[in-house]
Amino acid sequence: MSKVCFGVDVGGTTIKMGLFDMEGTVLDKWEIPTRTVEKGSKILPDIAEAVKHKMQERSIEKENVEGVGVGVPGPVDADGVVHVAVNLGWGVLDIKKTLEDLTGLHVEAGNDANVAALGEMWKGGGVGHKNLVAVTLGTGVGGGIIVNGQILTGATGAGGEIGHIHVEDTEADCCNCGNKGCLEQYASATGIVKLANKKLAATTETTVLRDGEVSAKTVFDAVKAGDKVAMEIAEQFGEYLGKGLASIAGVVNPEIFVIGGGVSKAGTIVLDYIKKYYTPYVFQGSRDAIFALATLGNDAGIYGAAKLVL
Amino acid sequence: MSKVCFGVDVGGTTIKMGLFDMEGTVLDKWEIPTRTVEKGSKILPDIAEAVKHKMQERSIEKENVEGVGVGVPGPVDADGVVHVAVNLGWGVLDIKKTLEDLTGLHVEAGNDANVAALGEMWKGGGVGHKNLVAVTLGTGVGGGIIVNGQILTGATGAGGEIGHIHVEDTEADCCNCGNKGCLEQYASATGIVKLANKKLAATTETTVLRDGEVSAKTVFDAVKAGDKVAMEIAEQFGEYLGKGLASIAGVVNPEIFVIGGGVSKAGTIVLDYIKKYYTPYVFQGSRDAIFALATLGNDAGIYGAAKLVL
Numbered sequence A, B: 001m002s003k004v005c006f007g008v009d010v011g012g013t014t015i016k017m018g019l020f021d022m023e024g025t026v027l028d029k030w031e032i033p034t035r036t037v038e039k040g041s042k043i044l045p046d047i048a049e050a051v052k053h054k055m056q057e058r059s060i061e062k063e064n065v066e067g068v069g070v071g072v073p074g075p076v077d078a079d080g081v082v083h084v085a086v087n088l089g090w091g092v093l094d095i096k097k098t099l100e101d102l103t104g105l106h107v108e109a110g111n112d113a114n115v116a117a118l119g120e121m122w123k124g125g126g127v128g129h130k131n132l133v134a135v136t137l138g139t140g141v142g143g144g145i146i147v148n149g150q151i152l153t154g155a156t157g158a159g160g161e162i163g164h165i166h167v168e169d170t171e172a173d174c175c176n177c178g179n180k181g182c183l184e185q186y187a188s189a190t191g192i193v194k195l196a197n198k199k200l201a202a203t204t205e206t207t208v209l210r211d212g213e214v215s216a217k218t219v220f221d222a223v224k225a226g227d228k229v230a231m232e233i234a235e236q237f238g239e240y241l242g243k244g245l246a247s248i249a250g251v252v253n254p255e256i257f258v259i260g261g262g263v264s265k266a267g268t269i270v271l272d273y274i275k276k277y278y279t280p281y282v283f284q285g286s287r288d289a290i291f292a293l294a295t296l297g298n299d300a301g302i303y304g305a306a307k308l309v310l
Helices: A043-057 A095-103 A112-123 A189-202 A216-224 A228-252 A262-266 A268-281 A297-308 B043-057 B095-103 B112-123 B189-202 B216-224 B228-252 B262-266 B268-281 B297-308
Strands: A004-010 A014-021 A026-033 A065-072 A107-111 A132-137 A141-147 A256-260 A290-293 B004-010 B014-021 B026-033 B065-072 B107-111 B132-137 B141-147 B256-260 B290-293
Touching (some): A004 A112, A014 A043, A026 A043, A043 A065, A065 A297, A095 A107, A107 A297, A112 A141, A112 A256, A112 A297, A132 A228, A189 A216, A189 A262, A216 A262, A262 A268, B004 B043, B004 B297, B026 B043, B043 B065, B095 B107, B107 B112, B107 B297, B112 B141, B112 B297, B132 B262, B141 B228, B189 B216, B189 B262, B216 B262, B216 B268, B256 B268, B262 B268, B268 B290
Parallel strands (some): B004 B065, B065 B107, B132 B256, B256 B290
Antiparallel strands (some): A014 A026, A132 A141, B004 B014, B014 B026, B132 B141
16 A cells, blocks of 8 residues: 555644645545643644544555644744644643654644645645745735745744734834734735725725725725725735735745735735735845745645645 | 865955864865956866865875865855856856866855855854854845754845845935845945934034044944944944844744844944844744854854855
């Protein structure tokens, strides 16, 4: 029998699991609930149980399992230790050792955003590139950086936490992180709504955005319909994000930016607004970086987690 | 005989050369002129000649040479190919292959700022750390980033070009790179003079800085003497650089920043001004990064170049 591996993406409510062959083809995909009770102490045993059950179900021998990769919502260091994962109830936890003891299998662990970046490199929007910055524009702005095919973990597992780089000196409101003027305050779905509400309060111009609740989706739908106010909001979004990504490029000089998350569902128009402001701010050596949409959606995590053990 | 290696740091006027043992002790150190005539075509043959001559002089056999590492002032990709080095007259040049053909020895090449960062990690201000950002505050602002003990080269060799990340939206003057508001325009020796001259033009306050030509050195000397205007200039410098380094930390999450170059000769007071503004802007996971002074000075390049082949 040819070898297989498991990719596990631990979220606050659901654990996504995937069984892959060595080429990265999904053989099976399922979910189990995340039991955050008792400080999250059930989570790793539940994962171990699910892995064992799948092995039994499919008659997979231990020697044919290359390993189990796990992505979790928190900073994970290079040794597979998470230092805190608030959503799971975890403090410091040696994921690699604990899950290896529970399963007898080789385990690797990483931060979920970093692992998703690895997934997009392997099988998604970044295929063919080894130096990649993945940007997830969801409720917040997440990031994952791949250097020479490897996750940039950093000293404390906070590598690629690009949502909190400073892009605005005049911000009065605090970011969730406690600082002011973080990229996340303007380029996330939440940030776009904030930009929109400010713009609507400051202008009397007619716009479809006054006709209901504003979201990142309604803003970009209005942009596509030619709504002038919506286009001005998109320009602001593009300037903050383009400028922020230019700074990131000045540091890591990527081949490609892969843009994912809810906001990216608006399509390539999002990339156009980013590129418009990236180019004038970026250092020449990174001017030719490619911008692409993420393609794996919510599966990026299980793909990247599987890749961790290959 | 125990093994040795060569470290070569190619500058615009002088090539610094070092002979090292495998533990990184300098056995010999010398310089040859950089002959930039004929599009720099003499440079690599001159280096090969100098290496061979030293091997003869010290009766070193080829099999005892681990290799020759070379740092050059231009973007060098992961294969040892430089894409342009204006100061040397070079266009695209495969340094690794050319010098290997000339010497019959193993050769590795890197960008000089990146290589100097590797030197500071190995034997300088960053000893004991594997995730490091080196910042050189000279005529410009140079940078080198070490991730997991390896140089972050980037897609086109422009990794760590941190002098050109954007930190000021209101700048009217262009940076040497053509953009506006680059970190280099405020945090380099030249940038500090510019900040000082602006301040002196805008205030009528008494300051020793009016008593002669202003330089980064006279500014920090005046700061140490308690000069109020000089201290205000140092605050501006610290805010630009601290904020810029906070953005960099948000991307690569280093253990340590190693600050070198002429401006750093003012000592730890420079670090104090940087840290004051780094802390409020940086993401929590990188808040405990250490700030240290570079210790190898102009020798960082030959140390790092030697380390390239080890």
